[in-house]
Amino acid sequence: MPEKTIESFSVKRLEILNETGDADTALMPPLSDAQIKELYELLVISRTFDGRALNLQREGRLGTYAPVLGQEASQVGSAYAFDKADWLFPSFREMAVFMTIGYPMNMIFQYWSGDERGLKVPDDLNIFPISIPVGTHILHAVGAAMAMKYKGDKKASGVYFGDGGTSEGDFHEGMNFAGVFKVPVVFICQNNHWAISVPREKQTAAKSLAQKAIAYGFEGIQVDGNDVFAVYKATKDAVDKAKRGEGPTLIECVTYRMADHTTADDASRYRTKELIEVWKPKDPILRVKLFMEKKGIWTEAYQKELEEKSKARVDEWVKMEESVEKPSPKDMFLYTYEKPTPRQIKEMGDF
């Protein structure tokens, strides 16, 4: 008997906007000028927020913080593609996702200052609280999507994780459940090339992370993660597909972590400055600015005003956060269970 080929596959990569600000018009998603400006403004304010968070941490006004620098397009472009009724499941570096969905960012400062109340998600938003154990929240997104399907809700769930996250067992189990139950979930992998000090090459021998989807029976696509239009288009297509009942998608956003892993990390111990220099011209914000300039919707005055506005909003969030009263120690007891146990009630007597 001759051997047969029982399966063959290819993996696509999507790029729309290049580093010099030119977009492939055939692939460009239908975004109005107002929407393009909105995306740009989200990118800019996310970076402003991030820079301020780092400064606050250095001044001792914020706890350990995980910067988003360099990954703004992967987060803004993807989060922008979901509807308000959809459910998002962030990891711990998704500040630009929170920004994009309109989360009160003073609460994100509050969270990183060490206050759980910052993650008391407002009732009109459907985002899960920040999840620290790598990859474990992937299953929650899949479960929510299973529930959406069971209830017949035309919604999708989206989950954020990194290249390191794909090495976790829960990535496998989540992808596998999603494929088997064919549920409306979009897996958004930000391949930022680093899991703290361990480079992407040491996470997997596979050529791409996108191709991992094939083994689970659904589509994976790689996108230029610093191209907000490509990320948006890939995510929008995946969300629409999910809502048509056609199952999950894995999107690998190839981007770069330009900062340290967190404020507790020193990346100079394990990567050279030259590596970062390569990625500087690929900046996700710069190319949108060039694109808008060529399109005639960007001016120096607009930029100046945008920067001032962004700074003022971030200032306001910091002010709001720093004027919040400290939480009551009793809160420790009030949110462990719906009702405190008899023993907890006794313990609360200490306060």
Place this chain on the structure above:
Amino acid sequence: MPKMNMVQAINLALREEMQRDKNVVILGEDVGRDGGVFRVSEGLLDMYGPERVMDTPLAESGIVGTAIGMAAYGLRPVTEIQFMGFIYPAVDQIFNHAARIRSRCRGRYTIPLVVRTPYGVGIKSPEHHSESSEAHFCHMPGIKVVVPATPYTAKGLLISSIRDPDPVVFLESTRLYRMIKEDVPEGEYTVPLGQARVVQEGRQVTVISWGSMLHRALQAVSAIDAEVIDLMTLLPFDEETVFKSVKKTGRVVIVQEAPKTGGFGAEISASIAEDAMLYLKGPIKRVTGYDVVLPLPKLEDYYMPTANRIRKDIEEVLKY
């Protein structure tokens, strides 16, 4: 009133809760067509369909992790982990997420989830099928741990667990599954979580137990004026009932199937020592499994506390 064993009683609880509330769904390995390896979910697939009785891929973390997402979204998932010895891959999900999400987001999302799992020695099975590792779970604030000892209480406790707003780890003794039959009413009744049950009143010694060991304890006290307490919920455990009994009898024997060191009996013993020591006439005794790797079936009978071992320790404390 129909007489039922524990398998039938738990099956009835699932059936009735699924009938009452469309948000109750079941997921696990072999829970659908096969009805579960112990047949606990038998018939439910035909009754409620594959959308509500889900045979999942073989992945414990996946089962509990996806159930957490379902619970947050508004369902009331009841997961089955086939044996307690296989629950460990799901512990990350139970400890790091199910137990903590309410606190993490200050109540915006809650996880009304039940993790059912058969536990304990009793069916002469291979390695990993006989564990009773309840104490690990009792050290994790944010979850509840429930261990029924009879068919009647199993039904009522499971209904309470399904309706509870917080995650519950629900342990079912494989030895008890078909050992006892008793009257189990059809229709709704609940047995509240966090409350112990005085199975037998007595004056000379308090014997505290849960799950399969309750029956060994009852055998052991047949000729003794002992008060026997079935704890039913371990986390949070009913201190009030325990202390009240200790204050009356002044003597305590705790019986658990799990190894002694770090077992839940230690928590009860320490609690009594802290809050009721002056009522004690003698030392608190723990009759437990040994501090060994659980043996295969040829030695397992030597491992478990027997009625004789329990009686010996009761006689010991009665000397004071």
